[in-house]
Amino acid sequence: MTEKIQLTPSTHTAPPAKFSHGVKKGNILQVAGQVGFLPAEEGKAPTPAGPTLREQTLQTFANVKAILEEGGATWDDVMMMRVYLTDVDHFAEMNEIYNAYFEEQGLKAPASARTTVYVGLPKGLLIEIDALAVLG
Amino acid sequence: MTEKIQLTPSTHTAPPAKFSHGVKKGNILQVAGQVGFLPAEEGKAPTPAGPTLREQTLQTFANVKAILEEGGATWDDVMMMRVYLTDVDHFAEMNEIYNAYFEEQGLKAPASARTTVYVGLPKGLLIEIDALAVLG
Amino acid sequence: MTEKIQLTPSTHTAPPAKFSHGVKKGNILQVAGQVGFLPAEEGKAPTPAGPTLREQTLQTFANVKAILEEGGATWDDVMMMRVYLTDVDHFAEMNEIYNAYFEEQGLKAPASARTTVYVGLPKGLLIEIDALAVLG
DSSP: OOOEEEEOOTTSOOOSSSOBSEEEETTEEEEEEEOOBOOOOTTOOOOBOOSSHHHHHHHHHHHHHHHHHHTTOOGGGEEEEEEEESOGGGHHHHHHHHHHHHHHHTOSSOOOEEEEEEOBOSTTOOEEEEEEEEOO | OOOEEEEOOTTSOOOSSSOBSEEEETTEEEEEEEOOBOOOOTTOOOOBOOSSHHHHHHHHHHHHHHHHHHTTOOGGGEEEEEEEESOGGGHHHHHHHHHHHHHHHTOSSOOOEEEEEEOBOSTTOOEEEEEEEEOO | OOOEEEEOOTTSOOOSSSOBSEEEETTEEEEEEEOOBOOOOTTOOOOBOOSSHHHHHHHHHHHHHHHHHHTTOOGGGEEEEEEEESOGGGHHHHHHHHHHHHHHHTOSSOOOEEEEEEOBOSTTOOEEEEEEEEOO
16 A cells, blocks of 8 residues: 655645645655745735736746655656646746746756646636656 | 556446546546536436536536546545636635535545636536546 | 656657657656647748648647657557647537547557646647556
8 A cells, every 4th residue: 555645845825625735646746736825924815926927937836846845856757737827928928937947947857748728717826837746 | 568447437428529437557547527417317418417516516526436436446546636617706615515525535545636727618517527546 | 766758759849848748757658738730840830730620639639649659659558638629619529520530540448538628728729638648
């Protein structure tokens, strides 16, 4: 029996429902949809970084990365990222931010696959990202 | 060669195209997007539970669960659930239903990760859910 | 340490950002969101097949398949396909194309699971598909 482990970085606000920010079982690690919420502050409602797409995107990356690290993984282990944007006009800017960020991260393995689609998100949120990683 | 097994609960209406409600290969089990269709009735078109979000959501959970069980899995094996809603205003209510449902299910392992986004669905459908499970 | 391998068919246009068209690690193969771009031509911007849904869908299937084959996989290894359409009215036609295509492919294993949702896509694109495969 392989144990299923909950991944909850200390920086993260509590999920709005009974789900985990991340789970790991064997060599599979799944990161839940992350948004650009700033690190949790006691007694304060979740607040997104902002107001720009850049600030929200970088905070979202930081939130995904914290979960990967909590599970002993790195960006190099990520197989798939799903990027949800609210506006097709944000695609080019998100790609610039994306490229610069992963350039800085110094990946050693090939970049993850990715799907980007345009959906509705709760008011104030411009981007959501989840990730599937395979470790080892 | 690991066999890929089709999971088709007897309660399920036939998929509207050449895809499987669920498949399992080795320790990976994938549940296709489920909606709130009531158990199949001979000669009757697929009909969603309803008309409330609660009824559709609970039927959708039942449909996902039937596929998991067909593959020898339980909610505890689920790593990721993708919840597709049609209306941001349904988020709070869906979370209440979600929490109560999983409370009742008596999970022994940490809750699954989850992503919720707002998309279009065919007329009459308020929610769609798919799930990835890792067994063993 | 299992190697993560980038899958880049020679027919494919360069991704618009630092992501891979496909990656494989151990027995897991992930295909990034593919659209109906025609085979890459030196010095020419990516151009979708078209203008019909049929042409774009068949080209998208070809693009997914090329990545699977680059990783030594076939449609039989696919566990999950995510189909993103822009218009609910395209569902029936897409299913016809889908069924005919997979009939022709002569699958030996059960068909993949599938989720179809309706989202926004960049101008001119009617469909996007990604896929998760488990080999072996």
